[in-house]
């Protein structure tokens with residue numbers, strides 16, 4: 185943000201800013217997920233985090249394609265929201281002693297991340313369409329669909345197995 189001028193002058197600028205926000209967030213998530221793979225005890229959960237790490241690496245690549253299509257430099261902008269979600273997850277995880285309870289805590293934290301991503305992608309898809317960039321919208325929609333699927337998978341894991349073991 186400029187000190188003396190307002191950097192976001194129109195909808196294209198706002199789209200670019202939000203794209204940079206989720207780009208930064210996805211990169212932070214690729215750094216956080218290996219730790220979650222490490223901490224998870226439930227094998228399906230561990231595997232789920234591992235799979236989503238691969239998907240997340242692909243989200244970064246798709247975003248780079250969107251930047252390119254939009255004629256923008258692929259560049260992140262600090263996103264205090266995702267930093268806060270990850271920081272809180274680490275703090276809570278650090279306080280949990282029991283392995284099964286830790287799995288439940290990891291799922292809750294991961295779902296907070298997925299929901300953050302879903303709001304960003306939902307907004308970006310709508311804006312891309314409005315700005316006449318259906319090419320960008322379809323790439324962003326692919327990321328959104330994978331976030332939604334990851335979120336549903338976490339709900340199933342929690343409700344079918346992890347919560348019962350933790351309780």
Ligand SMILES: [Fe+2]
Nearest residue numbers: 210240243301
């Ligand atoms: Fe993602």
Ligand SMILES: [Fe+2]
Nearest residue numbers: 298301331334
């Ligand atoms: Fe995700």
